[in-house]
Amino acid sequence: MKVIGLTGGIASGKSTASRILRELGAPVVDADVLAREVVEPGTEGWRQVIEAFGHGIVLPGGQLDRRRLARLVFADEAARGRLNAIIHPRVRERMQAAVEEARTAGEPAVVLDVPLLMEGGLDAACDQVWVVYVDEETQLFRLMQRDGLPPEEARRRIAAQLPLREKAARADVVIYNTGAVEETRRQVETQWRQVVPAP
Secondary structure: OEEEEEEEOOOOOHHHHHHHHHHOOOOEEEHHHHHHHOOOOOOHHHHHHHHHHOHHHEOOOOOEOHHHHHHHHHOOHHHHHHHHHHHHHHHHHHHHHHHHHHHHOOOOEEEEEOOOOOOOOHHHHOOEEEEEEOOHHHHHHHHHHHHOOOHHHHHHHHHOOOOHHHHHHHOOEEEEOOOOHHHHHHHHHHHHHHHOOOO
């Protein structure tokens, strides 16, 4: 079974590529979904996050205030490190279990959708790394539009990840996501069919 690591930068369109892969029948393990699950109210991860950042980051219903937490950690590298130390090991554990599940089910390939694939060293566990790429200007514009951020904050969030140029240089496959979604779909399908031919 092939393990494909899918990554990109914030607002590069990785979620679009991930959705297309699902539509093509690929089993996709989404690190963002797992990261939310490991800090659901009442979990050990949730307790540790509150211990590290205080009750001010908890919403009335018990959920973590993700916007507030994001503002906090993107402005402070040490805080980001503390949060990652709580979340990342738990996500890795669940991801590994999902890969084993796909292997047991006889899947020919599995996709790990991980924003910080290279930053976390998870690319070493993949047979192929796919990077969804956009130029810096497009990335900044999309992030500001998507999250309603001022330019300084958007730049800070982009700077918290490896530059997309560097990720693309280390990738086995680069998906260019600056054009229409149909063009992105064509690239994703072409690459996926090289791994898993159409039935």
